[in-house]
Structure formats: structure tokens, C-alpha cells
Amino acid sequence: MDQSKNPWELNAEWWQNSFTNGMNAEYSEQLLPLIVDLMKGFQKVLDIGTGEGQIIRALEGMSIDAVGIDQSQKQIKRGKEINPSSFLLRALAEDLPFSYAFFDAAISCLVVEHIERFEESFREASRVIKSGGRFVLVMNHPLVQSPGSSWVEDWTTDPPEKYWRIGSYLREELSEEYFGDGISIPYTHRPLSRYLNVLNDSGFVLTRMIEPAPLNSDEKNSEWKNEISYIPRFLIIVCEKTSGTN
Ligand SMILES: C[S@@+](CC[C@H](N)C(=O)[O-])C[C@H]1O[C@@H](n2cnc3c(N)ncnc32)[C@H](O)[C@@H]1O
Numbered sequence: 001m002d003q004s005k006n007p008w009e010l011n012a013e014w015w016q017n018s019f020t021n022g023m024n025a026e027y028s029e030q031l032l033p034l035i036v037d038l039m040k041g042f043q044k045v046l047d048i049g050t051g052e053g054q055i056i057r058a059l060e061g062m063s064i065d066a067v068g069i070d071q072s073q074k075q076i077k078r079g080k081e082i083n084p085s086s087f088l089l090r091a092l093a094e095d096l097p098f099s100y101a102f103f104d105a106a107i108s109c110l111v112v113e114h115i116e117r118f119e120e121s122f123r124e125a126s127r128v129i130k131s132g133g134r135f136v137l138v139m140n141h142p143l144v145q146s147p148g149s150s151w152v153e154d155w156t157t158d159p160p161e162k163y164w165r166i167g168s169y170l171r172e173e174l175s176e177e178y179f180g181d182g183i184s185i186p187y188t189h190r191p192l193s194r195y196l197n198v199l200n201d202s203g204f205v206l207t208r209m210i211e212p213a214p215l216n217s218d219e220k221n222s223e224w225k226n227e228i229s230y231i232p233r234f235l236i237i238v239c240e241k242t243s244g245t246n
Helices: 012-019 027-041 053-056 071-082 118-128 192-201
Strands: 044-048 065-070 085-089 104-108 130-139 151-152 161-165 173-180 183-187 202-210 234-241
Touching: 027 053, 027 104, 027 130, 027 183, 027 202, 027 234, 044 118, 053 065, 065 071, 065 118, 071 085, 104 118, 130 192, 183 234, 192 202
Parallel strands: 044 065, 044 104, 065 085, 104 130
Antiparallel strands: 130 234, 151 161, 173 183, 202 234
């Protein structure tokens, strides 16, 4: 890709300032603690699409040898500035620069939606994780966060009601998520079956699915708090690398 058009080079600073180093409660209060928990007991861990390495930093002090890879030069550069001893490399998820079965586990957090050839990235993850190892995939929940999904408030009923519109769940499509201030990031929505079937074809078996309740700290006193509390933002898929396949 022409790096002057790579959305993660163009928007690296925005991401770093908005979503890392405690700037985003979903990360600091929910995702990072969950990931740390899921990586406990594994020694060599790969973080695929590490960004500026916040997961690698969260794993520090756990006797884990963690390596992060990301395709964005700016993300890797920033990660090395924050912690020069973090082991971060510039590389593609679809072409990992590691040998067969090098890692005990791998994590990829909010990355797969941004990878066009995601099948190759799963095959590569499977290649570098040893048999019996773990692969953790964190994604925007594909069932409820599909393009066109949103809240709908119905003020014609008494009392008014609020619904979550599912959107075009089955349509696999590339969209842009707009964050304001001219920042937009392309992502591909895919139905859950696409991910699970490709994981299976790549030599993984599902061991656990986690759908954390949304934090919604701003919504605690909202009149819609019951509706909002039951629509998850994230899906976490935990897999085991089986022997034999790949
Ligand atoms: C939403 S950020 C998540 C960063 C990090 N995983 C975290 O949770 O803090 C997505 C990252 O995926 C990286 N990325 C996207 N496509 C990639 C690919 N094909 N190979 C490696 N990294 C990729 C981007 O450069 C970006 O840093």
C-alpha cells in the first residue's frame, strides 16, 4: 500500500492520543485486564497488529516474552519511544517473520476488521503458534456492530422505547467508520460464521467466547440504561491451536 494513503499512518497520532495510555476506559478498564488474564501462563506471546504496543506494556512484569508486530511505521516508532525495551517490529499479519510454532500464544485486538486478506493472517497465526497454544481474537462484535446498526428511539409508544437495529449483518462489506475531525478508518464487516469457519480451517478450535457487557459509564443514569446495558460492543474469541492441521 502507498504509505501516504495508509489510514494507520495518517491517523496514528489520533489513535495514540484517543485510545492508549489510559485515554480510553474500554481499553484500560475492560480489554487490557481481560487480555492480561487470557495470556497468563503463556511464555512467548505475539501481539498481532500491536499498534503502539499498549498490550505488550500491559503484559510486562508477568514473566512473558512478548513481541508486537504492526504494519504501521508510526505506531511502532511511538511504541519504542514510550518503552525502548518493548520488542516491536514492523511486519504484516499476513506474512509473519517468525518460524513455525515459535509462540505459545498470540493475541490480535481490534485488527482483523482492518485486514483485507484476513484468511492469510489466521493461517499465519496458526503457523507460528505451537500445538496446544492459544489464539485470542478481539473484535467489534460482528453481530451487533454491523454497518447500519444503531439505536432507534421510538417516541410513538408510551413509554417511549429504544431498539438496537442490527443492520446488514450478512453482507460482507468494506465501509469507513467516521470519527469526526476528518478522521475515517476503513474496516470490513463480516458475519461471525466467516471468522469461525476460517479459524477452524486454519487449525484452531474454539474454547471460549466472551461478550463483555458494555461499560457505558456515561449512561449509568440514563433513562435507557437497561437497553444500553445489554448490547455488547466487543466479542472475544479464544481458540486453541490443534495438532496436525496447517
Ligand atoms: C485499532 S488499532 C489496534 C492496535 C492494538 N491492537 C491495540 O489494541 O491497541 C489497529 C492496528 O492494526 C494495524 N494493522 C492493520 N492491518 C494490519 C496488517 N495487515 N498487519 C499488521 N498490522 C495491521 C494498524 O496499523 C493499527 O495499528
